[in-house]
Amino acid sequence: MAVELDRIPAQADRPSSPKLWLWLCLLSLFLLCGCAVVVLLSEVDLREQSDAVWGAALGASFLGWSLVCGLRVLYYLTRQHSADGWDAARAADLEGKLSQGRRLQQVLAVSVYTALRTEQSDALLQVDAVLEGTNALKAQPSRSAGGTVRHSRLPGDVNENPERALLRILKDLLSDFAIQLAELPDDLELALSLVIDSPLLEDRLGGVWQTALAESGIRQTVTLISWRGLEAIDQWLDQRSDDQALLLVVSVVLAPDAPQGTAETAVGLLLGNPGSQRELLPVANLHRPEQAHGESAGALIRATQLALSWASLPASGVEHLWRSGIGRKYHAAVTTVISEIKLPRRADRKVHDLDALLGHPGAAAPWVAVALAAQTVQRGCGPQLILSGVRCANAPLWVAVLTPVPPPMT
Known part of the structure; x- marks a missing residue:
């Protein structure tokens, strides 16, 4: 049977890496959303609002951003690991077929x-x-x-x-x-x-x-x-x-x-x-x-x-x-x-x-x-x-x- 290199599947599609500028913009958006929540829900004048309220709002916004960012990094690493495994198996298969073909x-x-x-x-x-x-x-x-x-x-x-x-x-x-x-x-x-x-x-x-x-x-x-x-x-x-x-x-x-x-x-x-x-x-x-x-x-x-x-x-x-x-x-x-x-x-x-x-x-x-x-x-x-x-x-x-x-x- 002929050694058919054409039937070896292509390399895995690699996931795009997270873009720093995009996530910094997203952080700013999360912080703005936290401030907006304080403005809309608070009955106290903003100039009289306590530091604790502002800290809680900004902290919650940062934690939410961190959670979403962590999930994105975890997704990227999982896809990257899967692609590495696919490409390693493909390389081993290709090497085996090349070795077989060169007999x-x-x-x-x-x-x-x-x-x-x-x-x-x-x-x-x-x-x-x-x-x-x-x-x-x-x-x-x-x-x-x-x-x-x-x-x-x-x-x-x-x-x-x-x-x-x-x-x-x-x-x-x-x-x-x-x-x-x-x-x-x-x-x-x-x-x-x-x-x-x-x-x-x-x-x-x-x-x-x-x-x-x-x-x-x-x-x-x-x-x-x-x-x-x-x-x-x-x-x-x-x-x-x-x-x-x-x-x-x-x-x-x-x-x-x-x-x-x-x-x-x-x-x-x-x-x-x-x-x-x-x-x-x-x-x-x-x-x-x-x-x-x-x-x-x-x-x-x-x-x-x-x-x-x-x-x-x-x-x-x-x-x-x-x-x-x-x-x-x-x-x-x-x-x-x-x-x-x-x-x-x-x-x-x-x-x-x-x-x-x-x-x-x-x-x-x-x-x-x-x-x-x-x-x-x-x-x-x-x-x-x-x-x-x-x-x-x-x-x-x-x-x-x-x-x-x-x-x-x-």
Whole structure:
């Protein structure tokens, strides 16, 4: 659930303090009223009136004024105390929500396969190709359409059996993590967020996954969770921020139904709460993502500002901007956000439009951007901002921030 700072009530209304000049005037009025009572009720000539009568009248007037003044001061102090209590509770609530919003996960390991990662190139060359703007989107035979369409495709035989191709891809992906996971205890839990978009039926998908997992060499217990996309990060930070388990995200898009303008991708990320383990050095910090509450540019600007605030990062501190899975209807909103918040522009060669380079990655859109941005941070670059959509083109966009891990204190 998103941390909604907008729902925190406003500070208490403070009572106005008593005005000295007003109460001095009121004292004069009380004394005049006391004198008037003596004049109206006394049968004795005023020049013959005793000092005792005048003293009693003025004294009673002063006591009446003191009583009213005391009640006014008591009312002021009571309201002030109530406002202090409200503001203290509000400050505690705000601090708690800010602390909750600033929770983060550490990216411990990354594996990503796109059309730019061939058998002859490794992960670093793939990142270089993306940063240089190498285009992999081209007209070529498709696994699913049976003809030539413009898309990007993972390396391999286009006529390969989809089940065999998926098994091969998953084995490559999981073998990358098996190396890091070998350093961790066997009893460590891996919470799995798994999304596979392929022509295979659900039962066959499960069988392929279990086969790939069994042959990967991963010894830890893998438990499937229902959270998907960047919402999984949001939910994890709310519900399992103190957990010792690690979050394993696996997302594969293979032979999508309508391949025109799409990208076949396979991506995996291993994420952990800070301090959950000491064996693996974190690659980057992934801060709480924010989803825009609406389709307008204003909603996206608000989400971007919140995502930056969770990372305590000014917009000027963003070094690279990543766009992935953004539908045509959001292009104008994204352009407005970049202009209004003064983020890196395309002319700076620090804006990486994965939809233009690879095609729409579908359900893997946020994770491809996160993985490539994390590898960019790993190469020594600074903070990265990600704008991403999901497979449903009408769903609001997500904003996420990655920052380098601060060096350990000595």
